[in-house]
Amino acid sequence: MPDQALVVTAEVLRRLSDAKGALHFGPDADGGYTGVHEAATREEAELVFSRLIDTLVAELPEHPSKAFVLEKFEAALNALDLGDTEDRERAATHCQAIMDILGIQSSDGVLNRWMYGPLLGSMLSARKP
Numbered sequence: 001m002p003d004q005a006l007v008v009t010a011e012v013l014r015r016l017s018d019a020k021g022a023l024h025f026g027p028d029a030d031g032g033y034t035g036v037h038e039a040a041t042r043e044e045a046e047l048v049f050s051r052l053i054d055t056l057v058a059e060l061p062e063h064p065s066k067a068f069v070l071e072k073f074e075a076a077l078n079a080l081d082l083g084d085t086e087d088r089e090r091a092a093t094h095c096q097a098i099m100d101i102l103g104i105q106s107s108d109g110v111l112n113r114w115m116y117g118p119l120l121g122s123m124l125s126a127r128k129p
Contacts, residue, residue, distance in 0.1 A: 004066035006102050013057050015101045020053040023094045025087065036087050045080055045087070049094055052076040056098070069102060070110050077114045088115055 006012075025045045027035035036042035055072055073095050082088050092111045099107065 004104065006060065006064040006066060006069070006104070008060045008064045008102075012101060013060070016053055016057050016060075016098065019097060019101060020050055023049045023053070023097070025090060033086060033090060036082065036084070041081060045082060045091065048076050048079050049091075053098075060102075066102075066104050066108075069098070069104060070107060073098075073107065073110055074114070077110075 023046070025036040025042045027033060036045055052072060056069065060068070077091060077095070080088075080091055082091060092115055095107065095111055099105075
């Protein structure tokens, strides 16, 4: 896929920083998501996303591209030890929230491959228009 140049303004960086507090792996107040049950795994997942946001805020002005963001997503997602599908979906949803802030329309299959593995993830990505 072709790369996408990103417009990285002070407002975009502020929105990323503000999102950091919302990217959690604890239970939702409405009970829709019960959270990562093992406390150490939950804390590690939250730390991974906190570091991801910090890295993006610090380095995006110098590397304002979709490819840079997707590279950082892959590294963060691969650092997670989440076996439960709901927890993995939560991580992918956090990446999508970051993409929304940055104006990125597609992860070019990065999220599908991480969620479903290289074979099924690539098949699912290929089905998208």
